[in-house]
Amino acid sequence: MNRTLLGFIRKELIQTLRDKRMRVLLFVVPVIQLTLFGVALSNEVKNIRLASVYSPGDAVMQKIHDRSIASGWFLPVSRQAYGDPFELIRGGTADAVLVAPPGGLTRALGRGDAKLQLLLNATNVIEAQAMESYVSAIVQRTILEDLRLDPPEPSIQVNSRVLFNPSLETAIFMVPATLAMVMIITTMVMTNNAIVREKEMGTFEMLISAPVSPAEVIYGKTIPYVILGMSNFPLILGVAVFVFGVPMRGSVLVLFLAAFAFVCTAVALGTLISTFCKNQQQATLAAFLFLFPMIMFGGLLFPIENMPVSIRWVAYLDPLYHYIGLLRNIMLKGGGHAFVVTHILALGLMALVSVVWSFRRFRTTL
């Protein structure tokens, strides 16, 4: 490596790390974020406020209600608040209301025409489905027990086993994805801003008139951010593994290779975006334009498989999608060869295209 380039990289690192707030943002905040989201987030629906409407002597309904509360998924709604079931939900007092048939469930079961109604607040689609499956399981169990019937023996029995995360721990599933999101902010956005700042301040013209080649300028502006991104990675990874107990089943070397491919792609994309921006305000909005869809298509918030095929192709252009997939695959499953190779290559290809494109943009715009 030549001396100009080394000097360039040193200058850039010093300039970035000189600011104490920047050091905090780069090395402390990601760890806080990972901890925050790792502990707080969960797909499981809990603490559902349940009201059960029935007359006092209805023993089976009483049992269903008590069981629901004891299950830990539900919280009881205070009986003073009871009124019209629909209004209970609309007014935000309850999330679900179970209504006994007129005359009581106990008697209706004796007659053999028990009709229960379950009102659910379906503003949140995911919650509504979860609430329904909880309630129907509890209702079934209680009624069968009350009628002293054994659970029906199905002719086919399914023995299910959950692989890779048998206890379905949320942190194990969330942390790799959060790690990826935290990393893209410190790499892509930083690079983009750093280059646009020089443009805005006019120091970029100075660089060009200096006796350095355009390649040196570009490498000098990007390599420091690859270094920063990679020095960040072991730190965040350490928190994921040692604090959250995310298993590390694959090879650490492969994981670092994946991280390196991702950081290079993110930095290259940041560079490419910077060639289209004139000032930092534009850089900010451009970062939003790219970052937001990346998070959406990353596979954390929404399952990609459910999207229409034409749109799934957009997800394949999302570095975050590949990286989250790689992290989960390598850490939880030990890394399937075909999968790891495909996605690392995809990241590499994206990095290459962005670098070539940025070179051409730089040449024409300068």
Added chain:
Amino acid sequence: MRLFWNRAGAVARKEVFHILRDPFALAAALGLPVLMVIIFGVSIEFNMKDIPLAVNDADQTRSSRMLLDRFASSGYFGVRRVVSPQQGIAELTDQKARAALVIPPDFESELISGRQGQLQLLIDGSDNSTVGPVSNYVNRIVGAGAPALYDLRARYLFNPELDSRWFVIPGLTVVIMAILSILLTALTIAREWENGSMELLLSTPVRPVEIIVGKLAPYGVLGVIAIAFVYVIARAVFQIPFVGNLAVFGLGSLLFLVTYLAQGLLISVVARNQQVAMQLAMVTGMLPSNLISGFIFPIESMPAFFQYLTMLLPARWFMRIARDTFLQGSGLIELKVPFLALTFLCFAMIFLATRKFKRDLEP
């Protein structure tokens, strides 16, 4: 007081010129939310279909084929044949399948002799959100349903068809506008410091609170127009019902936008440097409003401490207002808590930005 409005107005006018001079920012502020809502409104779907299922049929009989036909025709699963259980696991590892079903060689003979036919189902646990639905669908297809002793009927209020779009689009609007608002103002004051125009502005008789108000107003108008666009798209393109009071929604939008714009200004005042401001905006805007505002991950399921923490997030309150006014038709009385919280946060942000700004001036 008249002087106050004059001076704040002058700052606002200057900011308007600044916005108009840069058509890119203007187009981004108005176009991005609409674009994003259209893209994600079309693409997001929670109800799963064609889940790739690796099947190893070691039985190869009429019963096993009939069972697999049921899987294939259910629409939930896309069946992929594999030759051994090991290959099924390999498909899971390589993420070509979400679950693997193994039919043992004695499946039919067990059924004929009146015993239970055994199936083995292996589910990929690396994505928590799919485990529940996959095992539910399998049980439904195999037919381990409830006996007809009673009838439990669920009624989905406010979204009877469980349409994912009705749930996602109002929430998406909140998330997008939160991030955009912070980003719009996060650089404004830092930029003036970096360019040196802040010294100029300070030598005029404009007071800090007037600068803050003057900088907020134009972006507030821009944000309200953007939300109006998104509202029209949601109603006209995606046919999402709006049963609430438009004025309540509008008031909520305004409070919410001003709060986030003020948060952006606070960041700008604190950072004084556009690069730091940008990182701060991303950290406080992008991830929290996506992840802990109740957009997808339910707040009620969080540990108590984090539930309290989310109360500091304006997006959490407006999420409730947006969803409830759209689908439930809630009014100010039902939404008094979110509105009070949002008003409080709004004034707190403006107050903090002004105070911090003042303190910066007096060394």
